[in-house]
Amino acid sequence: MQIPRLTKSIFLDQFLYMQMVGVVIGLCFPHFLVWYGFPPEEVLTWQFYLLTQVAGQIVGLLSFLMISMVVRPHLKQLSLKMQDIAKGLNEKDFLDYSAKCNEELCTMDVVSNDEIGVSASAYNQLLSALLSAHENEQLFNNFTTVMSQNLEVNALSEKTIDLLISSTKIEAATILLFKNGEINVEATQGILKPQTLTEHTSVLDAVNKGKAQRITLPKHIQLDGVLTHFTPTEVFIEPIEFKGTHLGVMIAATGSEMADDRTNTTLHLFVRSMGLALNNALIHSKFQRLAAYDGLTNIYNRRFGMARLKEDFGRASREQSALSVVMVDVDHFKNINDNYGHLVGDKAIMLIASILKDTLRDGDIVIRYGGEEFLMILQGASSKDAAEVSERIRYQIEDTVFNHGEQQIGMTVSIGVCGYPETLVTNEVLLLDKADQALYHAKQTGRNRVVQFGALSD
Numbered sequence: 001m002q003i004p005r006l007t008k009s010i011f012l013d014q015f016l017y018m019q020m021v022g023v024v025i026g027l028c029f030p031h032f033l034v035w036y037g038f039p040p041e042e043v044l045t046w047q048f049y050l051l052t053q054v055a056g057q058i059v060g061l062l063s064f065l066m067i068s069m070v071v072r073p074h075l076k077q078l079s080l081k082m083q084d085i086a087k088g089l090n091e092k093d094f095l096d097y098s099a100k101c102n103e104e105l106c107t108m109d110v111v112s113n114d115e116i117g118v119s120a121s122a123y124n125q126l127l128s129a130l131l132s133a134h135e136n137e138q139l140f141n142n143f144t145t146v147m148s149q150n151l152e153v154n155a156l157s158e159k160t161i162d163l164l165i166s167s168t169k170i171e172a173a174t175i176l177l178f179k180n181g182e183i184n185v186e187a188t189q190g191i192l193k194p195q196t197l198t199e200h201t202s203v204l205d206a207v208n209k210g211k212a213q214r215i216t217l218p219k220h221i222q223l224d225g226v227l228t229h230f231t232p233t234e235v236f237i238e239p240i241e242f243k244g245t246h247l248g249v250m251i252a253a254t255g256s257e258m259a260d261d262r263t264n265t266t267l268h269l270f271v272r273s274m275g276l277a278l279n280n281a282l283i284h285s286k287f288q289r290l291a292a293y294d295g296l297t298n299i300y301n302r303r304f305g306m307a308r309l310k311e312d313f314g315r316a317s318r319e320q321s322a323l324s325v326v327m328v329d330v331d332h333f334k335n336i337n338d339n340y341g342h343l344v345g346d347k348a349i350m351l352i353a354s355i356l357k358d359t360l361r362d363g364d365i366v367i368r369y370g371g372e373e374f375l376m377i378l379q380g381a382s383s384k385d386a387a388e389v390s391e392r393i394r395y396q397i398e399d400t401v402f403n404h405g406e407q408q409i410g411m412t413v414s415i416g417v418c419g420y421p422e423t424l425v426t427n428e429v430l431l432l433d434k435a436d437q438a439l440y441h442a443k444q445t446g447r448n449r450v451v452q453f454g455a456l457s458d
Protein backbone atom coordinates (compact mmCIF):
# COMPACT_ATOMS: atom_id res chain seq x y z
CA MET A 1 0.00 0.00 0.00
CA GLN A 2 1.33 3.42 -0.96
CA ILE A 3 0.64 6.28 1.49
CA PRO A 4 0.18 9.61 -0.35
CA ARG A 5 3.23 11.92 -0.31
CA LEU A 6 2.75 15.22 1.47
CA THR A 7 6.11 16.97 0.98
CA LYS A 8 9.34 16.37 -0.94
CA SER A 9 11.00 14.81 2.12
CA ILE A 10 10.11 11.27 3.14
CA PHE A 11 11.29 11.99 6.70
CA LEU A 12 9.08 15.12 6.90
CA ASP A 13 6.11 13.08 5.59
CA GLN A 14 6.87 10.49 8.25
CA PHE A 15 6.89 13.24 10.90
CA LEU A 16 3.54 14.73 9.70
CA TYR A 17 1.87 11.31 9.60
CA MET A 18 3.09 10.52 13.12
CA GLN A 19 1.66 13.87 14.30
CA MET A 20 -1.71 12.95 12.69
CA VAL A 21 -1.60 9.60 14.43
CA GLY A 22 -0.93 11.53 17.70
CA VAL A 23 -4.03 13.72 17.13
CA VAL A 24 -6.22 10.65 16.42
CA ILE A 25 -4.87 8.85 19.50
CA GLY A 26 -5.40 11.99 21.61
CA LEU A 27 -9.04 12.20 20.43
CA CYS A 28 -9.79 8.48 20.89
CA PHE A 29 -8.03 7.89 24.20
CA PRO A 30 -10.61 9.66 26.55
CA HIS A 31 -13.46 7.61 24.93
CA PHE A 32 -11.48 4.42 25.36
CA LEU A 33 -11.14 5.28 29.08
CA VAL A 34 -14.94 5.83 29.37
CA TRP A 35 -15.51 2.44 27.73
CA TYR A 36 -13.02 0.98 30.18
CA GLY A 37 -14.99 2.32 33.13
CA PHE A 38 -13.64 5.80 33.98
CA PRO A 39 -16.33 8.37 34.82
CA PRO A 40 -17.06 10.52 31.67
CA GLU A 41 -17.19 13.76 33.70
CA GLU A 42 -13.54 13.23 34.57
CA VAL A 43 -12.10 12.21 31.19
CA LEU A 44 -14.36 13.96 28.65
CA THR A 45 -13.18 17.38 29.73
CA TRP A 46 -11.23 19.88 27.57
CA GLN A 47 -8.26 19.69 30.02
CA PHE A 48 -8.04 15.92 29.60
CA TYR A 49 -8.39 16.22 25.81
CA LEU A 50 -5.51 18.72 25.82
CA LEU A 51 -3.42 16.39 27.92
CA THR A 52 -4.00 13.39 25.63
CA GLN A 53 -3.28 15.58 22.57
CA VAL A 54 0.07 16.61 24.04
CA ALA A 55 0.85 12.98 24.95
CA GLY A 56 -0.09 11.85 21.40
CA GLN A 57 2.17 14.52 19.84
CA ILE A 58 5.06 13.53 22.12
CA VAL A 59 4.68 9.83 21.18
CA GLY A 60 4.53 10.83 17.47
CA LEU A 61 7.65 12.97 17.85
CA LEU A 62 9.59 10.28 19.73
CA SER A 63 8.69 7.68 17.12
CA PHE A 64 9.86 10.01 14.35
CA LEU A 65 13.14 10.64 16.21
CA MET A 66 13.72 6.93 16.77
CA ILE A 67 13.18 6.11 13.09
CA SER A 68 15.44 8.97 12.09
CA MET A 69 18.20 7.75 14.39
CA VAL A 70 17.96 4.10 13.33
CA VAL A 71 17.33 4.38 9.58
CA ARG A 72 18.80 7.71 8.60
CA PRO A 73 22.53 6.96 9.30
CA HIS A 74 22.42 3.88 7.04
CA LEU A 75 20.78 5.76 4.21
CA LYS A 76 23.18 8.63 4.71
CA GLN A 77 26.21 6.31 4.55
CA LEU A 78 24.85 4.70 1.40
CA SER A 79 24.23 8.06 -0.27
CA LEU A 80 27.71 9.40 0.68
CA LYS A 81 29.42 6.32 -0.71
CA MET A 82 27.41 6.50 -3.89
CA GLN A 83 28.37 10.16 -4.25
CA ASP A 84 32.02 9.15 -3.83
CA ILE A 85 31.73 6.64 -6.66
CA ALA A 86 29.96 9.16 -8.88
CA LYS A 87 32.78 11.63 -8.17
CA GLY A 88 35.40 8.95 -8.88
CA LEU A 89 33.70 8.12 -12.17
CA ASN A 90 33.55 11.75 -13.18
CA GLU A 91 37.22 12.23 -12.46
CA LYS A 92 39.39 11.61 -15.47
CA ASP A 93 41.24 8.81 -13.83
CA PHE A 94 39.08 6.28 -12.06
CA LEU A 95 42.33 4.48 -11.27
CA ASP A 96 43.01 6.77 -8.29
CA TYR A 97 39.63 6.00 -6.81
CA SER A 98 39.95 2.25 -7.29
CA ALA A 99 43.48 2.30 -5.85
CA LYS A 100 42.28 4.11 -2.71
CA CYS A 101 39.18 1.95 -2.46
CA ASN A 102 39.66 -0.51 0.38
CA GLU A 103 36.99 -2.41 2.29
CA GLU A 104 36.70 0.12 5.09
CA LEU A 105 36.51 3.11 2.82
CA CYS A 106 34.23 1.96 0.05
CA THR A 107 32.08 -0.98 1.11
CA MET A 108 28.88 -0.75 3.19
CA ASP A 109 28.36 -2.72 6.42
CA VAL A 110 25.47 -5.14 5.97
CA VAL A 111 23.84 -4.95 9.42
CA SER A 112 20.31 -6.22 8.79
CA ASN A 113 18.41 -8.61 6.56
CA ASP A 114 15.68 -6.14 5.61
CA GLU A 115 15.58 -3.67 2.70
CA ILE A 116 18.36 -1.58 4.26
CA GLY A 117 20.66 -4.60 4.49
CA VAL A 118 19.70 -5.71 0.99
CA SER A 119 20.48 -2.22 -0.35
CA ALA A 120 23.87 -2.24 1.37
CA SER A 121 24.80 -5.62 -0.03
CA ALA A 122 23.51 -4.66 -3.51
CA TYR A 123 25.68 -1.56 -3.29
CA ASN A 124 28.74 -3.69 -2.41
CA GLN A 125 28.07 -6.02 -5.34
CA LEU A 126 27.63 -3.10 -7.70
CA LEU A 127 30.87 -1.55 -6.52
CA SER A 128 32.89 -4.71 -6.99
CA ALA A 129 31.37 -5.23 -10.47
CA LEU A 130 32.26 -1.65 -11.33
CA LEU A 131 35.83 -1.99 -10.07
CA SER A 132 36.40 -5.23 -11.92
CA ALA A 133 34.85 -3.78 -15.13
CA HIS A 134 37.21 -0.87 -14.75
CA GLU A 135 40.20 -3.17 -14.17
CA ASN A 136 39.25 -5.10 -17.32
CA GLU A 137 38.94 -1.90 -19.30
CA GLN A 138 42.43 -0.85 -18.16
CA LEU A 139 43.85 -4.25 -19.05
CA PHE A 140 42.28 -4.24 -22.51
CA ASN A 141 43.48 -0.68 -23.08
CA ASN A 142 47.00 -1.82 -22.22
CA PHE A 143 46.65 -4.80 -24.52
CA THR A 144 45.41 -2.61 -27.37
CA THR A 145 48.45 -0.37 -26.84
CA VAL A 146 50.76 -3.41 -26.94
CA MET A 147 49.13 -4.54 -30.19
CA SER A 148 49.21 -1.17 -31.87
CA GLN A 149 52.72 -0.19 -30.79
CA ASN A 150 54.58 -3.41 -31.56
CA LEU A 151 55.01 -4.33 -35.16
CA GLU A 152 57.76 -6.85 -34.44
CA VAL A 153 56.46 -10.40 -33.93
CA ASN A 154 58.87 -11.05 -31.09
CA ALA A 155 58.15 -7.88 -29.11
CA LEU A 156 54.42 -8.33 -29.59
CA SER A 157 54.53 -11.91 -28.29
CA GLU A 158 56.76 -11.06 -25.32
CA LYS A 159 54.66 -8.10 -24.21
CA THR A 160 51.42 -10.06 -24.53
CA ILE A 161 52.83 -12.74 -22.22
CA ASP A 162 54.06 -10.08 -19.75
CA LEU A 163 50.61 -8.54 -19.59
CA LEU A 164 48.84 -11.88 -19.27
CA ILE A 165 51.06 -12.98 -16.38
CA SER A 166 50.94 -9.63 -14.57
CA SER A 167 47.15 -9.32 -14.69
CA THR A 168 45.67 -12.83 -14.42
CA LYS A 169 46.20 -16.10 -12.58
CA ILE A 170 48.41 -17.32 -15.45
CA GLU A 171 51.94 -17.85 -14.14
CA ALA A 172 53.76 -19.22 -17.17
CA ALA A 173 53.17 -18.98 -20.91
CA THR A 174 54.77 -19.65 -24.26
CA ILE A 175 53.85 -18.48 -27.75
CA LEU A 176 54.82 -20.82 -30.57
CA LEU A 177 54.52 -19.62 -34.15
CA PHE A 178 54.36 -21.49 -37.39
CA LYS A 179 56.94 -20.03 -39.78
CA ASN A 180 58.45 -21.43 -42.97
CA GLY A 181 57.06 -24.89 -42.24
CA GLU A 182 58.48 -24.98 -38.71
CA ILE A 183 57.09 -24.28 -35.26
CA ASN A 184 59.31 -21.86 -33.37
CA VAL A 185 59.28 -20.54 -29.81
CA GLU A 186 58.57 -16.82 -30.24
CA ALA A 187 58.32 -15.79 -26.60
CA THR A 188 58.29 -17.64 -23.31
CA GLN A 189 58.13 -17.01 -19.56
CA GLY A 190 58.24 -19.57 -16.78
CA ILE A 191 57.97 -22.64 -19.07
CA LEU A 192 60.75 -25.20 -18.82
CA LYS A 193 62.20 -26.34 -22.14
CA PRO A 194 59.59 -24.63 -24.36
CA GLN A 195 61.28 -26.07 -27.46
CA THR A 196 60.13 -29.59 -26.49
CA LEU A 197 56.49 -28.39 -26.63
CA THR A 198 56.78 -27.99 -30.40
CA GLU A 199 56.62 -31.78 -30.72
CA HIS A 200 53.75 -32.37 -28.29
CA THR A 201 50.61 -33.88 -29.92
CA SER A 202 48.21 -31.44 -28.23
CA VAL A 203 50.32 -28.55 -29.45
CA LEU A 204 50.48 -29.99 -32.97
CA ASP A 205 46.69 -30.46 -32.91
CA ALA A 206 46.29 -26.81 -31.95
CA VAL A 207 48.68 -25.59 -34.64
CA ASN A 208 47.46 -27.86 -37.45
CA LYS A 209 43.76 -28.30 -36.67
CA GLY A 210 43.03 -25.24 -34.52
CA LYS A 211 41.99 -27.49 -31.61
CA ALA A 212 41.96 -25.78 -28.19
CA GLN A 213 42.54 -27.80 -25.01
CA ARG A 214 42.21 -27.12 -21.32
CA ILE A 215 43.85 -29.64 -19.05
CA THR A 216 43.00 -29.57 -15.36
CA LEU A 217 45.57 -31.36 -13.26
CA PRO A 218 44.35 -33.07 -10.10
CA LYS A 219 46.11 -31.82 -6.97
CA HIS A 220 47.79 -35.18 -6.21
CA ILE A 221 49.50 -35.28 -9.60
CA GLN A 222 52.88 -33.61 -9.30
CA LEU A 223 54.25 -32.25 -12.56
CA ASP A 224 57.13 -30.38 -10.98
CA GLY A 225 60.01 -29.83 -13.32
CA VAL A 226 58.18 -31.15 -16.40
CA LEU A 227 56.39 -28.08 -17.71
CA THR A 228 56.99 -25.33 -15.21
CA HIS A 229 59.06 -24.57 -12.12
CA PHE A 230 55.86 -24.77 -10.04
CA THR A 231 53.01 -27.31 -9.91
CA PRO A 232 50.46 -26.15 -12.47
CA THR A 233 46.76 -26.59 -11.75
CA GLU A 234 45.55 -25.93 -15.27
CA VAL A 235 47.19 -25.84 -18.68
CA PHE A 236 45.58 -24.07 -21.65
CA ILE A 237 46.53 -24.80 -25.23
CA GLU A 238 44.95 -22.12 -27.40
CA PRO A 239 45.40 -21.93 -31.17
CA ILE A 240 46.17 -18.50 -32.60
CA GLU A 241 44.38 -18.01 -35.91
CA PHE A 242 43.67 -15.34 -38.44
CA LYS A 243 40.82 -15.83 -40.92
CA GLY A 244 41.09 -19.61 -40.68
CA THR A 245 44.89 -19.66 -41.05
CA HIS A 246 46.66 -21.31 -38.14
CA LEU A 247 49.47 -18.98 -37.11
CA GLY A 248 50.56 -20.68 -33.92
CA VAL A 249 49.58 -21.54 -30.39
CA MET A 250 49.65 -20.05 -26.92
CA ILE A 251 50.35 -22.42 -24.04
CA ALA A 252 49.53 -20.99 -20.62
CA ALA A 253 49.61 -22.52 -17.15
CA THR A 254 48.06 -21.38 -13.88
CA GLY A 255 49.95 -21.82 -10.66
CA SER A 256 48.48 -22.68 -7.26
CA GLU A 257 45.12 -21.07 -8.08
CA MET A 258 42.67 -22.23 -10.76
CA ALA A 259 41.78 -19.82 -13.53
CA ASP A 260 38.97 -17.45 -12.54
CA ASP A 261 36.48 -15.80 -14.91
CA ARG A 262 38.79 -12.87 -15.50
CA THR A 263 41.68 -15.19 -16.42
CA ASN A 264 39.50 -17.15 -18.85
CA THR A 265 38.06 -14.04 -20.49
CA THR A 266 41.44 -12.33 -20.75
CA LEU A 267 43.20 -15.38 -22.15
CA HIS A 268 40.55 -15.91 -24.83
CA LEU A 269 40.40 -12.26 -25.75
CA PHE A 270 44.19 -11.99 -25.99
CA VAL A 271 44.47 -15.10 -28.12
CA ARG A 272 41.63 -13.98 -30.44
CA SER A 273 42.99 -10.46 -30.87
CA MET A 274 46.56 -11.65 -31.28
CA GLY A 275 45.63 -13.40 -34.54
CA LEU A 276 45.15 -10.09 -36.35
CA ALA A 277 48.10 -8.35 -34.68
CA LEU A 278 50.46 -11.26 -35.32
CA ASN A 279 49.35 -11.55 -38.91
CA ASN A 280 50.15 -7.85 -39.39
CA ALA A 281 53.50 -8.30 -37.64
CA LEU A 282 54.35 -11.29 -39.83
CA ILE A 283 53.49 -9.34 -42.99
CA HIS A 284 55.56 -6.43 -41.67
CA SER A 285 58.57 -8.66 -41.06
CA LYS A 286 58.20 -10.17 -44.54
CA PHE A 287 58.20 -6.68 -46.07
CA GLN A 288 61.13 -5.67 -43.92
CA ARG A 289 63.02 -8.69 -45.14
CA LEU A 290 62.09 -8.00 -48.74
CA ALA A 291 63.24 -4.40 -48.33
CA ALA A 292 66.57 -5.34 -46.74
CA TYR A 293 67.62 -8.48 -48.60
CA ASP A 294 68.88 -9.19 -52.09
CA GLY A 295 66.56 -11.62 -53.86
CA LEU A 296 69.29 -13.66 -55.59
CA THR A 297 71.81 -14.16 -52.81
CA ASN A 298 69.65 -13.70 -49.70
CA ILE A 299 72.24 -11.38 -48.18
CA TYR A 300 71.65 -7.70 -47.38
CA ASN A 301 71.07 -5.38 -50.31
CA ARG A 302 72.90 -2.12 -51.00
CA ARG A 303 70.13 0.12 -49.56
CA PHE A 304 70.15 -1.67 -46.23
CA GLY A 305 73.96 -1.95 -46.30
CA MET A 306 74.47 1.78 -46.75
CA ALA A 307 72.07 2.61 -43.91
CA ARG A 308 73.85 0.10 -41.69
CA LEU A 309 77.29 1.45 -42.64
CA LYS A 310 76.14 4.97 -41.75
CA GLU A 311 75.08 3.76 -38.29
CA ASP A 312 78.26 1.75 -37.74
CA PHE A 313 80.48 4.60 -38.88
CA GLY A 314 78.63 7.04 -36.62
CA ARG A 315 79.24 4.74 -33.64
CA ALA A 316 82.90 4.16 -34.55
CA SER A 317 83.61 7.88 -34.88
CA ARG A 318 81.79 8.68 -31.60
CA GLU A 319 83.60 5.95 -29.70
CA GLN A 320 86.82 6.17 -31.70
CA SER A 321 86.62 2.43 -32.30
CA ALA A 322 87.91 0.51 -35.30
CA LEU A 323 85.76 -0.20 -38.36
CA SER A 324 86.88 -1.62 -41.69
CA VAL A 325 85.15 -1.90 -45.03
CA VAL A 326 86.09 -4.50 -47.60
CA MET A 327 85.03 -4.29 -51.28
CA VAL A 328 85.13 -7.62 -53.13
CA ASP A 329 84.74 -7.82 -56.92
CA VAL A 330 84.77 -11.02 -59.01
CA ASP A 331 87.48 -10.97 -61.66
CA HIS A 332 86.46 -11.17 -65.29
CA PHE A 333 82.98 -12.14 -64.35
CA LYS A 334 81.73 -11.09 -67.74
CA ASN A 335 83.54 -14.12 -69.15
CA ILE A 336 81.46 -16.51 -67.02
CA ASN A 337 78.26 -14.95 -68.32
CA ASP A 338 79.53 -14.94 -71.87
CA ASN A 339 80.82 -18.52 -71.79
CA TYR A 340 78.17 -20.27 -69.70
CA GLY A 341 75.15 -17.97 -69.75
CA HIS A 342 73.52 -15.70 -67.16
CA LEU A 343 71.94 -18.49 -65.12
CA VAL A 344 75.35 -20.01 -64.44
CA GLY A 345 76.61 -16.50 -63.69
CA ASP A 346 73.81 -16.14 -61.10
CA LYS A 347 74.81 -19.42 -59.45
CA ALA A 348 78.41 -18.26 -59.29
CA ILE A 349 77.31 -15.03 -57.56
CA MET A 350 75.31 -17.09 -55.06
CA LEU A 351 78.34 -19.28 -54.36
CA ILE A 352 80.60 -16.28 -53.73
CA ALA A 353 77.95 -14.71 -51.44
CA SER A 354 77.74 -17.87 -49.34
CA ILE A 355 81.53 -18.12 -49.05
CA LEU A 356 81.70 -14.51 -47.87
CA LYS A 357 78.85 -15.02 -45.40
CA ASP A 358 80.43 -18.14 -43.91
CA THR A 359 83.77 -16.42 -43.40
CA LEU A 360 82.43 -13.56 -41.28
CA ARG A 361 82.23 -13.33 -37.50
CA ASP A 362 78.97 -12.53 -35.65
CA GLY A 363 78.20 -8.85 -35.95
CA ASP A 364 80.02 -8.43 -39.27
CA ILE A 365 77.82 -8.23 -42.33
CA VAL A 366 78.10 -8.84 -46.04
CA ILE A 367 76.15 -6.85 -48.60
CA ARG A 368 75.56 -7.34 -52.30
CA TYR A 369 76.81 -3.94 -53.36
CA GLY A 370 76.36 -4.31 -57.12
CA GLY A 371 76.13 -7.09 -59.75
CA GLU A 372 79.25 -9.11 -58.86
CA GLU A 373 80.54 -6.71 -56.26
CA PHE A 374 80.21 -7.22 -52.50
CA LEU A 375 80.82 -5.03 -49.47
CA MET A 376 81.72 -6.33 -46.04
CA ILE A 377 81.53 -4.25 -42.85
CA LEU A 378 83.85 -5.51 -40.14
CA GLN A 379 83.24 -3.88 -36.77
CA GLY A 380 86.19 -3.51 -34.43
CA ALA A 381 88.60 -4.69 -37.15
CA SER A 382 91.69 -2.70 -38.02
CA SER A 383 92.75 -2.47 -41.63
CA LYS A 384 95.34 -5.19 -40.94
CA ASP A 385 92.71 -7.54 -39.46
CA ALA A 386 90.42 -6.86 -42.41
CA ALA A 387 93.25 -7.55 -44.87
CA GLU A 388 93.89 -10.90 -43.16
CA VAL A 389 90.21 -11.87 -43.41
CA SER A 390 90.23 -10.70 -47.05
CA GLU A 391 93.28 -12.77 -47.82
CA ARG A 392 91.55 -15.87 -46.41
CA ILE A 393 88.50 -15.13 -48.57
CA ARG A 394 90.61 -14.53 -51.66
CA TYR A 395 92.42 -17.81 -51.13
CA GLN A 396 89.23 -19.79 -50.43
CA ILE A 397 87.52 -18.51 -53.59
CA GLU A 398 90.57 -19.23 -55.68
CA ASP A 399 90.60 -22.71 -54.18
CA THR A 400 86.90 -23.40 -54.78
CA VAL A 401 85.84 -25.06 -57.99
CA PHE A 402 82.40 -24.22 -59.24
CA ASN A 403 80.94 -27.28 -60.99
CA HIS A 404 78.66 -26.72 -63.94
CA GLY A 405 77.75 -30.12 -65.41
CA GLU A 406 80.97 -31.66 -66.60
CA GLN A 407 82.74 -28.36 -66.45
CA GLN A 408 84.67 -26.91 -63.60
CA ILE A 409 84.77 -23.14 -63.39
CA GLY A 410 87.43 -21.39 -61.39
CA MET A 411 86.96 -17.87 -60.02
CA THR A 412 89.13 -15.24 -58.35
CA VAL A 413 88.32 -11.98 -56.63
CA SER A 414 90.06 -8.65 -56.19
CA ILE A 415 89.65 -6.96 -52.82
CA GLY A 416 90.07 -3.39 -51.58
CA VAL A 417 90.28 -2.68 -47.83
CA CYS A 418 90.09 0.54 -45.85
CA GLY A 419 90.08 0.87 -42.07
CA TYR A 420 88.93 3.67 -39.77
CA PRO A 421 90.38 5.51 -37.83
CA GLU A 422 93.76 4.64 -39.43
CA THR A 423 92.39 6.34 -42.52
CA LEU A 424 90.82 9.35 -40.88
CA VAL A 425 87.76 10.16 -42.95
CA THR A 426 84.78 12.24 -41.89
CA ASN A 427 81.99 10.04 -43.21
CA GLU A 428 81.20 6.53 -44.37
CA VAL A 429 80.94 7.46 -48.05
CA LEU A 430 84.56 8.62 -48.03
CA LEU A 431 85.60 5.40 -46.28
CA LEU A 432 83.89 3.40 -49.03
CA ASP A 433 85.47 5.55 -51.69
CA LYS A 434 88.96 4.76 -50.29
CA ALA A 435 88.18 1.01 -50.25
CA ASP A 436 86.99 1.38 -53.85
CA GLN A 437 90.27 3.06 -54.78
CA ALA A 438 92.14 0.14 -53.19
CA LEU A 439 89.98 -2.29 -55.18
CA TYR A 440 90.65 -0.39 -58.37
CA HIS A 441 94.36 -0.64 -57.61
CA ALA A 442 94.01 -4.40 -57.06
CA LYS A 443 92.34 -4.73 -60.48
CA GLN A 444 94.95 -2.55 -62.13
CA THR A 445 97.84 -4.47 -60.65
CA GLY A 446 96.83 -7.91 -61.87
CA ARG A 447 93.60 -8.94 -60.01
CA ASN A 448 93.27 -11.82 -57.52
CA ARG A 449 94.82 -9.52 -54.91
CA VAL A 450 94.04 -7.78 -51.65
CA VAL A 451 95.05 -4.12 -51.43
CA GLN A 452 94.83 -1.92 -48.30
CA PHE A 453 94.16 1.78 -48.89
CA GLY A 454 96.71 2.68 -46.20
CA ALA A 455 99.42 0.77 -48.03
CA LEU A 456 98.46 2.60 -51.23
CA SER A 457 98.98 6.04 -49.86
CA ASP A 458 102.33 5.19 -48.25
Ligand SMILES: Nc1nc2c(ncn2[C@@H]2O[C@H](COP(=O)(O)OP(=O)(O)OP(=O)(O)O)[C@@H](O)[C@H]2O)c(=O)[nH]1
Binds near residue numbers: 334
Ligand atom coordinates in the same frame (compact mmCIF):
# COMPACT_ATOMS: atom_id res chain seq x y z
N1 LIG B 1 74.65 -13.51 -64.19
C1 LIG B 1 74.71 -12.30 -63.66
N2 LIG B 1 75.58 -11.42 -64.14
C2 LIG B 1 75.63 -10.20 -63.62
C3 LIG B 1 74.80 -9.83 -62.54
N3 LIG B 1 75.08 -8.53 -62.21
C4 LIG B 1 76.07 -8.13 -63.03
N4 LIG B 1 76.41 -9.13 -63.88
C5 LIG B 1 77.41 -9.14 -64.92
O1 LIG B 1 78.70 -8.99 -64.34
C6 LIG B 1 79.54 -8.50 -65.36
C7 LIG B 1 80.48 -7.49 -64.80
O2 LIG B 1 81.40 -7.17 -65.81
P1 LIG B 1 82.48 -6.05 -65.68
O3 LIG B 1 81.96 -4.92 -64.83
O4 LIG B 1 82.95 -5.72 -67.04
O5 LIG B 1 83.60 -6.69 -64.87
P2 LIG B 1 84.31 -8.08 -64.96
O6 LIG B 1 84.00 -8.82 -66.20
O7 LIG B 1 84.01 -8.81 -63.71
O8 LIG B 1 85.80 -7.67 -65.03
P3 LIG B 1 86.67 -7.04 -63.86
O9 LIG B 1 85.77 -6.60 -62.78
O10 LIG B 1 87.37 -5.89 -64.52
O11 LIG B 1 87.61 -8.10 -63.46
C8 LIG B 1 78.64 -7.97 -66.46
O12 LIG B 1 78.70 -8.84 -67.56
C9 LIG B 1 77.27 -7.98 -65.87
O13 LIG B 1 76.27 -8.26 -66.83
C10 LIG B 1 73.85 -10.78 -62.05
O14 LIG B 1 73.08 -10.55 -61.16
N5 LIG B 1 73.84 -12.00 -62.65
